Amino acid sequence: MSEAEPPLIEIDRLTKRFGHFTAVDDISFEVRRGEVLGFLGPNGAGKSTTMRMLAGFMPPSAGTARICGHDVQADSVAARRMLGFLPEGAPTYPDMTVTGVLTFVARIRGYHGRDLTARLEDAIALTRLESARLQPIETLSKGFKRRVGLALALLHDPPVLVLDEPTDGLDPNQKHEARDLIRSMAQRKAIVISTHILEEVDAVCTRAIIIAAGRIVADETPTALCARHESGRLDDVFRELTTRSAARAAWERSKTLEDAA
Amino acid sequence: MRVSLIVARRELAGYFATPVASVFIVIFLVLQGTLTFNIGNFFERGQADLGAFFAFIPWVFLLLVPAVTMRLWAEERRLGTIELLLSLPIREWEAVVGKFLAAWAFCAIALALTFPIVITVNLLGSPDNGVIVSGYVGALLTAAAFLAIGAAVSALTKNQVIAFVLGVAVCFVFAVTSYPLVTDFLSRQAPVLAAVARRLAVIDRFDDFVRGVVSARDLIFFVTFIGFWLFLNTMIVEARKAD
Numbered sequence: 001m002s003e004a005e006p007p008l009i010e011i012d013r014l015t016k017r018f019g020h021f022t023a024v025d026d027i028s029f030e031v032r033r034g035e036v037l038g039f040l041g042p043n044g045a046g047k048s049t050t051m052r053m054l055a056g057f058m059p060p061s062a063g064t065a066r067i068c069g070h071d072v073q074a075d076s077v078a079a080r081r082m083l084g085f086l087p088e089g090a091p092t093y094p095d096m097t098v099t100g101v102l103t104f105v106a107r108i109r110g111y112h113g114r115d116l117t118a119r120l121e122d123a124i125a126l127t128r129l130e131s132a133r134l135q136p137i138e139t140l141s142k143g144f145k146r147r148v149g150l151a152l153a154l155l156h157d158p159p160v161l162v163l164d165e166p167t168d169g170l171d172p173n174q175k176h177e178a179r180d181l182i183r184s185m186a187q188r189k190a191i192v193i194s195t196h197i198l199e200e201v202d203a204v205c206t207r208a209i210i211i212a213a214g215r216i217v218a219d220e221t222p223t224a225l226c227a228r229h230e231s232g233r234l235d236d237v238f239r240e241l242t243t244r245s246a247a248r249a250a251w252e253r254s255k256t257l258e259d260a261a
Numbered sequence: 262m263r264v265s266l267i268v269a270r271r272e273l274a275g276y277f278a279t280p281v282a283s284v285f286i287v288i289f290l291v292l293q294g295t296l297t298f299n300i301g302n303f304f305e306r307g308q309a310d311l312g313a314f315f316a317f318i319p320w321v322f323l324l325l326v327p328a329v330t331m332r333l334w335a336e337e338r339r340l341g342t343i344e345l346l347l348s349l350p351i352r353e354w355e356a357v358v359g360k361f362l363a364a365w366a367f368c369a370i371a372l373a374l375t376f377p378i379v380i381t382v383n384l385l386g387s388p389d390n391g392v393i394v395s396g397y398v399g400a401l402l403t404a405a406a407f408l409a410i411g412a413a414v415s416a417l418t419k420n421q422v423i424a425f426v427l428g429v430a431v432c433f434v435f436a437v438t439s440y441p442l443v444t445d446f447l448s449r450q451a452p453v454l455a456a457v458a459r460r461l462a463v464i465d466r467f468d469d470f471v472r473g474v475v476s477a478r479d480l481i482f483f484v485t486f487i488g489f490w491l492f493l494n495t496m497i498v499e500a501r502k503a504d
Binding site: 056 | 264267268271274275278279340341342344345347348349350351352502503
């Protein structure tokens with residue numbers, strides 16, 4: 001928790017281009033232990049792309065990302081040991097049972113015997129999956145599937161959690177539980193969550209970054225963010241920031257095209 | 262390698278979790294049995310060997326092996342589970358080897374279930390069992406060669422049907438490269454390639470094993486061939502995983 005500890009997540013001038021389209025445009029930020037960073041932005045703003053690069057799944061076009069000091073490209077296995085990642089849509093193997101897929105991931109993470117059972121029980125208890133243990137994943141509801149994804153990310157109690165829409169598909173009670181869970185872990189970890197649900201930011205995040213058209217347009221505490229608009233509501237701030245920056249990006253793009261012509 | 266074995270175990274269990282395993286094994290055994298006894302004239306030949314059995318093995322594999330490999334990467338990409346798998350502390354080659362081993366073990370199980378024919382031929386006469394063993398080794402290596410092709414092709418697409426059709430096509434190319442049709446064509450167009458093509462023919466190598474000849478050259482061929490396709494598979498996964 002000390003200020004002297006280096007940030008657990010360091011993102012430095014990260015950029016991702018798909019052909020001529022720049023999905024993530026030169027973004028930099030750091031996340032320290034104890035922080036819960038809300039990663040906000042409209043669909044297609046580059047949230048998932050950033051998270052995929054952070055998980056070492058997608059190679060960046062430029063820039064670097066480090067998890068606990070390990071470069072996610074050059075030292076990717078070490079970085080991924082420190083990371084719990086919930087991919088977008090919480091994909092899991094449909095023909096496996098909940099215990100089956102958890103055991104598989106635990107084994108790959110190097111657990112066996114009594115350790116493995118203990119990790120499994122912890123993850124199942126934290127995400128309230130007790131009743132679904134032996135059910136094949138394809139028979140589970142959307143909310144349960146999301147919790148399986150969450151359990152897989154938490155399994156090894158990693159210092160860094162990157163969760164892409166962790167509460168998507170959960171009912172209000174489950175959302176509440178998931179937020180409690182995130183809050184309870186916040187002190188010990190650096191957590192990044194992406195979300196569309198703005199109330200979530202107020203509920204769990206200590207800091208929020210809004211990205212639009214691949215660029216960071218705001219990076220401050222939820223309270224400071226709310227104060228940007230006279231209404232004091234995050235919705236209004238979000239709308240103003242993301243529509244304005246999207247318009248500006250479109251204008252800049254058309255301008256560079258004109259210059260090129 | 263530890264990680265590869267964990268991946269292989271999950272993958273092998275995956276075959277048996279769905280009807281894929283039973284359908285494949287039953288079709289393989291029925292097809293192989295019919296071909297051996299009806300078209301191969303197993304009894305009429307009056308010879309105590311498995312020539313009639315092994316003659317059809319590569320062709321049956323050609324058709325069925327891509328069905329085993331088509332899901333390996335295509336399904337993983339379609340479901341998005343590749344993002345789960347490759348964000349674990351695992352290297353791409355470990356996953357590639359694991360999946361290959363699972364598919365190979367599966368084919369080995371199917372092949373092992375042809376044991377009644379070995380018993381039959383031993384009851385009817387006194388065959389050279391050494392030749393039979395070398396034939397089985399050849400069959401396993403042929404399966405592995407086709408599996409390595411099929412797995413690499415499966416990483417190219419999210420669609421299992423495309424993975425299957427491409428897999429059959431590429432396996433077919435490497436099955437027939439020594440056939441006169443191909444070599445004559447190449448001799449006329451590009452004589453250098455004709456010599457290369459003749460050496461790349463998987464079926465010619467298999468025939469050596471069936472005759473009971475286990476040569477270092479053939480073994481090195483299979484190891485190199487499989488290694489090359491697994492390497493290609495790793496490159497494809499690295500390049501296309503996030504597409």
